[in-house]
Amino acid sequence: MKQYLTRYKIAIGIAILFHVSGFIGILFTPYAHWFIENTPLNLVLMFGLLIYTQHYRSRRFYLFMLIAFVVGMFSEMIGVHTGKLFGHYHYGDVMGRKLLGVPFLIGINWFVVVFSAGIIMRKINIWLEARYLPEGQQMRPGFKAASFIIDGALLATFFDFIMEPVAIELKFWQWHTPYVPFYNYICWFFISAFLLILFRKLNFNKNNHFAVHLFIIQSLFFIALQIFL
Template sequence: MTALLRTDTANPATYLWTSPLLWMLAAGSVISHIATVVLHLPQAVGGALLASFLTLFGLLHGAATYGWRGILFFLVVCLGVSNAFENLSILTGFPFGWYHYSDALGPKLFLVPLLIGPAYFGVGYLSWTLARAILGDKDGSLAGLLSFATPAIASFIMVSWDLTIDPMASTINGSWVWHTGGSYFGVPVSNFLGWYLTVYVFFQCFALYARRRIATDTKVSGYWATSLFAYTSIIIAPILGLLFGADSISITDAAGHPWQTQDIRSVAALVGLFTTLPFWLLAVFKTQEAGLSSQPR
């Protein structure tokens, strides 16, 4: 039997350039996030940089695990499900709540900016990889309970990211607008429940697809380290936002509720320290404890 949809048949020469390129893309994601916050780049520019680096990283790293057809299936189902749910919620209020996107993030696919899909995929793939590390999935085969546990844990990791970005992106930056506001600094609780549902659906779809196939036996140096490094861009962003944010002012959400911008930044940094950082630390400790090498076995 062949590995999951392999196209390079484990050619050692392939791995000579894969690892350096993964490190470059991971570094690019971290640097772009730092530059966006510190230099106060326009939202569309900063979002495009981060989404590009993480999307390319996810495709290359995912191909090393599931083969190109496998990771392209992940990409397609992620983009399709996320865009469908986003448009559905804008039109009906389900599952996230009532909102609309402004023009700050650039061109749209239907009612959703084009940048949103790659962001789902890039951070989604990192969340998936962290969940695999935490659960001790060494080769991506999704055997037994892993085919259900991995989507469940990965979805929690994804929602923890949204907890750190949504109040700043919506209430402060106005990238999207919640029509009736919400208790979490202008964001409704339904948004986070909707996020979990949305990402769980595409994670579970991929898990059911991938579990029927044999995982790829790669020889990529830094396989786990590169993904853990790339995820640090998610951890540091709210902290940098607190340190380099503009002076605190009072702003009002769409429901007329006033908020202090510095309070929003402070809570985003605090939530990140106790959600995204612990997930990352768990993944780091588990890979070390299990003695995982630089590549899946």
């Protein structure tokens, strides 16, 4: 347990350091271009820290990671080439190497966002049960499942909502319309909901505290950049 807590503290410290440095570097130094170009390094590092802090990395954990990556990549490929998912857009070169027009980091990002949203919703459900239900009682299974999936998908979609203006400004991707289509958020909701159903069904350790903090740190990072850019 002590080793896990140490890993957790190290991961939190690194995540805060990199995001604060990125925020300062992009906004207040003459090296903004360098910080933007190294966005892939930051994303890969956060992905690595998420795995590093995962207690009991079972096969089902890696299976969910793989499914989230593949579903994310495949969905984005459909979007980029047909516009039938998300809308009409294309990726720039900032995000690194691509497969059929979609950066590999986007698939990783789908895993990170949905996994973190799932961890957060699980903790909220546990807290609600402990706080508001009489001892020995639990929420009805159907209500609990619906709440987890719908609220978790809304949370993941909210993250995309706050990320979009910054990503567009920094040339991560560009829309072929003058605004982000609402259809983009509809697709984010339903794809996230599908992945959260799998997250809930697969039996692996879902007590990764770092995932909660990473979601908060990244959300504050994008909100702060949105304010000052």
